[in-house]
Amino acid sequence: MDTVFAWLQGSGSELPEVYDVPSDGTSRYQIKIVKALSDNYMYLVVATDSARAVAIDPAEGEKTAALCKSLEIDLVAVLNTHYHADHSGGNAFLASALPGLEVVVGERDVDRTPAVTRRVQDGESIELAGLSFRCVATPCHTRGHVCFFLDADDGQAPALFSGDALFVAGCGRFMEGTALSMRRTLHALAALPKNSRLFCGHEYTVGNLEYALSLEPSSNLLKDRLDAAKAKRAEGLPTVPSTLLEEQEHNPFFLALNSEGVDDLTELSRLRRGKDTFTFPGKIITMVLDVQSYFYPPVDEEIP
Numbered sequence: 001m002d003t004v005f006a007w008l009q010g011s012g013s014e015l016p017e018v019y020d021v022p023s024d025g026t027s028r029y030q031i032k033i034v035k036a037l038s039d040n041y042m043y044l045v046v047a048t049d050s051a052r053a054v055a056i057d058p059a060e061g062e063k064t065a066a067l068c069k070s071l072e073i074d075l076v077a078v079l080n081t082h083y084h085a086d087h088s089g090g091n092a093f094l095a096s097a098l099p100g101l102e103v104v105v106g107e108r109d110v111d112r113t114p115a116v117t118r119r120v121q122d123g124e125s126i127e128l129a130g131l132s133f134r135c136v137a138t139p140c141h142t143r144g145h146v147c148f149f150l151d152a153d154d155g156q157a158p159a160l161f162s163g164d165a166l167f168v169a170g171c172g173r174f175m176e177g178t179a180l181s182m183r184r185t186l187h188a189l190a191a192l193p194k195n196s197r198l199f200c201g202h203e204y205t206v207g208n209l210e211y212a213l214s215l216e217p218s219s220n221l222l223k224d225r226l227d228a229a230k231a232k233r234a235e236g237l238p239t240v241p242s243t244l245l246e247e248q249e250h251n252p253f254f255l256a257l258n259s260e261g262v263d264d265l266t267e268l269s270r271l272r273r274g275k276d277t278f279t280f281p282g283k284i285i286t287m288v289l290d291v292q293s294y295f296y297p298p299v300d301e302e303i304p
Helices: 002-008 061-070 089-099 107-111 178-190 205-215 220-234 244-250 252-258 264-276 280-295
Strands: 019-020 029-036 039-048 054-058 074-080 102-106 118-120 126-127 131-137 146-150 159-163 199-200
Touching: 029 061, 039 061, 039 199, 061 074, 074 089, 074 126, 089 102, 089 205, 102 107, 102 126, 107 118, 131 178, 178 244, 178 252, 178 264, 199 244, 205 220, 205 252, 205 264, 220 244, 244 252, 252 264, 264 280
Parallel strands: 054 074, 074 102, 102 118, 159 199
Antiparallel strands: 019 029, 029 039, 039 054, 126 131, 131 146, 146 159
């Protein structure tokens, strides 16, 4: 399946674009933002004392392996936020190429994710490459979606790898959950330190901010954020990371939790539907997903 997915996406072993995230303090790790497919981000978290690394959502296995080899990095583990192929499509190749590789996913996505060696549950911490990653259950985009939280207590702000649960100025489609699922997810993320850096799974920032600005057209703050994001994209630079503080202040889905005089579940549903149909391609995708949800309706479940 990994080979088929790579072929469909035009994948290969050429080196991907990589951006090093500046670190402050005496850092125990470095984060590398790795561009994948059309708009995905994979991440490498590299321990500075050993050059061992953990890959987050490696969509393209051959490129990930080639990059690690070129940087003389020892890839010891993969963390998948969810099972979708644009986040786990590289698992099978990496597991085959790197015997002993640990592949970790949330317990509810185990059966749908390739090459899994270990499952984790909400609140569980796992040590990989000498670093401790905590699982935060964030179901909605998929039933088993999780985020991974890293705080090495080394002077750097914590890092949150959010997959498709939370984006800069947006959130993921409610593909297997509902507004209730998203409300629980947003509350779980809001409980994390506000200075946490947000590393999401896609470069959706400009489109998300355009939608947010359509909701608040007089917001100079959103205009400034949109201009800054467009400037970065014009230079070919990623717009991540954001911070949880910024998202809680400006992300329309976070703001819906505190809407005065409006039921937050109703508002979350309205906002998500509006974003889903904000563009013509979005309308087409939504039509297809609406048919799918008729036969496989989203569900609300308590986080275990």
